[in-house]
Amino acid sequence: xxxxxxxxxxxxxxxxxxxxxxxxxxxxxxxxxxxxxxxxxxxxxxxxxxxxxxxxxxxxxxxxxxxxxxxxxxxxxxxxxxxxxxxxxxxxxxxxxxxxxxxxxxxxxxxxxxxxxxxxxxxxxxxxxxxxxxxxxxxxxxxxxxxxxxxxxxxxxxxxxxxxxxxxxxxxxxxxxxxxxxxxxxxxxxxxxxxxxxxxxx
Amino acid sequence: xxxxxxxxxxxxxxxxxxxxxxxxxxxxxxxxxxxxxxxxxxxxxxxxxxxxxxxxxxxxxxxxxxxxxxxxxxxxxxxxxxxxxxxxxxxxxxxxxxxxxxxxxxxxxxxxxxxxxxxx
Amino acid sequence: xxxxxxxxxxxxxxxxxxxxxxxxxxxxxxxxxxxxxxxxxxxxxxxxxxxxxxxxxxxxxxxxxxxxxxxxxxxxxxxxxxxxxxxxxxxxxxxxxxxxxxxxxxxxxxxxxxxxxxxxxxxxxxxxxxxxxxxxxxxxxxxxxxxxxxxxxxxxxxxxxxxxxxxxxxxxxxxxxxxxxxxxxxxxxxxxxxxxxxxxxxxxxxxxxxxxxxxxxxxxxxxxxxxxxxxxxxxxxxxxxxxxxxxxxxxxxxxxxxxxxxxxxxxxxxxxxxxxxxxxxxxxxxxxxxxxxxxxxxxxxxxxxxxxxxxxxxxxxxxxxxxxxxxxxxxxxxxxxxxxxxx
Numbered sequence: 001x002x003x004x005x006x007x008x009x010x011x012x013x014x015x016x017x018x019x020x021x022x023x024x025x026x027x028x029x030x031x032x033x034x035x036x037x038x039x040x041x042x043x044x045x046x047x048x049x050x051x052x053x054x055x056x057x058x059x060x061x062x063x064x065x066x067x068x069x070x071x072x073x074x075x076x077x078x079x080x081x082x083x084x085x086x087x088x089x090x091x092x093x094x095x096x097x098x099x100x101x102x103x104x105x106x107x108x109x110x111x112x113x114x115x116x117x118x119x120x121x122x123x124x125x126x127x128x129x130x131x132x133x134x135x136x137x138x139x140x141x142x143x144x145x146x147x148x149x150x151x152x153x154x155x156x157x158x159x160x161x162x163x164x165x166x167x168x169x170x171x172x173x174x175x176x177x178x179x180x181x182x183x184x185x186x187x188x189x190x191x192x193x194x195x196x197x198x199x200x201x202x
Numbered sequence: 203x204x205x206x207x208x209x210x211x212x213x214x215x216x217x218x219x220x221x222x223x224x225x226x227x228x229x230x231x232x233x234x235x236x237x238x239x240x241x242x243x244x245x246x247x248x249x250x251x252x253x254x255x256x257x258x259x260x261x262x263x264x265x266x267x268x269x270x271x272x273x274x275x276x277x278x279x280x281x282x283x284x285x286x287x288x289x290x291x292x293x294x295x296x297x298x299x300x301x302x303x304x305x306x307x308x309x310x311x312x313x314x315x316x317x318x319x320x321x322x
Numbered sequence: 323x324x325x326x327x328x329x330x331x332x333x334x335x336x337x338x339x340x341x342x343x344x345x346x347x348x349x350x351x352x353x354x355x356x357x358x359x360x361x362x363x364x365x366x367x368x369x370x371x372x373x374x375x376x377x378x379x380x381x382x383x384x385x386x387x388x389x390x391x392x393x394x395x396x397x398x399x400x401x402x403x404x405x406x407x408x409x410x411x412x413x414x415x416x417x418x419x420x421x422x423x424x425x426x427x428x429x430x431x432x433x434x435x436x437x438x439x440x441x442x443x444x445x446x447x448x449x450x451x452x453x454x455x456x457x458x459x460x461x462x463x464x465x466x467x468x469x470x471x472x473x474x475x476x477x478x479x480x481x482x483x484x485x486x487x488x489x490x491x492x493x494x495x496x497x498x499x500x501x502x503x504x505x506x507x508x509x510x511x512x513x514x515x516x517x518x519x520x521x522x523x524x525x526x527x528x529x530x531x532x533x534x535x536x537x538x539x540x541x542x543x544x545x546x547x548x549x550x551x552x553x554x555x556x557x558x559x560x561x562x563x564x565x566x567x568x569x570x571x572x573x574x575x576x577x578x579x580x581x582x583x584x585x586x587x588x589x590x591x592x593x594x595x596x597x598x599x600x601x602x603x604x605x606x607x608x609x610x611x612x613x614x615x616x617x618x619x620x621x622x623x624x625x626x627x628x629x630x631x632x633x634x635x636x637x638x639x640x641x642x643x644x645x646x647x648x649x650x651x652x653x654x655x656x657x658x659x660x661x662x663x664x665x
Binding site: 207 | 343346347350351353354355358404405406407408409420423424427428431432434435445446447448449453454480483487490491493494497498501504505508509510567568569571572633634637638641642645646649652653656657659660663
Binding site for chain 2: 137
């Protein structure tokens with residue numbers, strides 16, 4: 001049963017990972033990545049790491065991918081025209097990376113790399129979460145406190161990037177765009193666009 | 203381990219239900235489409251401009267801050283579950299962690315990064 | 323006749339003892355099937371109840387034409403929704419357009435698998451049950467985001483954007499407000515949390531957290547006073563402007579299932595689950611449903627009583643009030659638990 005589930009989740013992960021790369025539309029790629037993360041969460045749960053599996057869905061699939069989608073969908077970055085040299089360089093890097101992956105795959109199958117623990121022994125009493133809590137806040141305290149500093153840096157960085165270092169007037173709330181004027185215009189009318197209320201459109 | 207099986211079954215059953223509902227509705231729905239019906243809806247007038255417009259950077263900031271505070275919440279879960287075994291040191295460690303993030307949060311407030319322009 | 327029945331029951335017990343795993347799987351499937359059907363019926367009648375209560379609060383009868391007291395109204399609505407013409411906007415992204423309604427309802431249903439309706443009456447008892455609920459609400463954001471974007475319609479886009487930003491802002495406060503309960507119960511499993519409330523419900527120890535959970539529940543389900551993203555008077559219908567027929571039906575179902583799911587979780591976490599006096603163990607699930615009914619009524623009541631928040635007020639509330647208060651609540655609870663627990 002468990003091997004069958006593992007094979008199922010791994011296939012799902014591989015297929016959605018491939019679709020992320022192969023698909024043309026970035027939004028669909030992002031959604032395939034979400035599916036990939038959910039399959040990965042399934043594999044974590046099969047390894048008795050239930051907390052990590054759930055956190056994978058909550059943080060990775062539920063927060064980070066939402067950020068990706070926000071950026072892809074809403075912050076429309078213009079398309080830069082590509083020159084021939086960039087495409088050639090990209091193809092070259094792609095071929096090299098592909099060759100490396102094939103080489104790694106061949107070596108894994110030949111058993112030259114250490115496979116790690118192959119037995120899934122019974123989980124500790126109280127489950128994965130409690131064990132993790134006890135370990136994280138005693139033996140691995142230092143990395144944990146450093147994480148808080150990393151998060152602080154990320155916070156400050158995000159604010160600086162989006163706000164800039166000068167104080168500007170804050171942006172208005174996006175209002176529904178106005179189309180009413182179009183309905184009453186007749187051919188031949190000249191009109192100056194009115195100042196929309198509320199500070200302007202998105 | 204086997205208590206996760208019902209969750210998987212529920213996922214499959216749920217997706218199956220949604221799929222069947224949508225599939226059935228594809229068959230029994232009348233289709234009398236016209237060009238007007240296919241145009242995007244804009245309160246009865248001709249649509250002006252494209253739907254793909256740029257929005258403020260503030261939404262990006264909301265998403266990034268959500269990730270950061272979500273990670274903080276994720277650290278709080280195993281701590282809360284293992285709290286009784288961690289003693290005083292556990293409490294102090296987490297207070298330190300939250301205090302550092304509180305500094306970030308105060309910076310956020312002071313920079314007015316999440317101030318939505320109120321119409322006044 | 324009775325002999326035959328007793329015989330069959332005996333045979334089943336023997337078979338079940340020898341094959342524990344298939345037995346578990348079959349029982350789980352039966353429970354899932356029951357929950358799915360009961361949820362769909364309850365959700366439809368929640369719509370009826372909302373319309374009736376709304377009507378009464380506005381000084382009129384609700385639906386009362388279709389059957390006694392309009393009790394057949396939900397069936398009429400379902401049939402109507404199935405047969406309505408569906409027009410997909412021409413420039414919409416067809417695949418994502420179809421997936422979004424499914425994403426609205428499937429996570430809400432999955433969260434039911436961990437809710438303990440009564441002693442022993444739960445589909446499964448995960449040791450990270452609460453995290454499954456939070457994971458499913460994280461996935462629920464995608465329904466709104468995709469629905470708004472895939473429709474290729476300005477109103478839908480803005481509605482979807484606002485709604486997703488609102489949902490993720492309030493998800494934080496929701497997650498953190500449940501940590502107080504975790505500190506008290508010491509386990510993420512919903513069954514353990516209910517068992518820990520045998521003497522006192524956690525709402526007595528965590529009133530602030532309960533209040534915050536309910537407020538964030540309103541925001542997560544996009545209900546008034548937080549329903550600006552689908553504000554009828556401002557954004558047509560927000561992210562589901564371009565949806566019709568059963569896709570809209572699924573969005574609608576999804577919204578109401580979400581209400582019932584979140585209320586069930588609130589009952590489990592704060593109001594003691596199936597705990598209650600006077601009833602024997604086998605009937606304790608009635609307490610659960612009574613508490614659930616009260617909370618759902620509060621949801622409906624709030625919708626038809628309160629005006630809706632402006633978007634900046636909404637986001638300010640989420641980030642500047644609920645987040646610091648929930649973290650302060652966690653720290654305070656931790657200090658109190660540390661001082662009172664014998665070492």
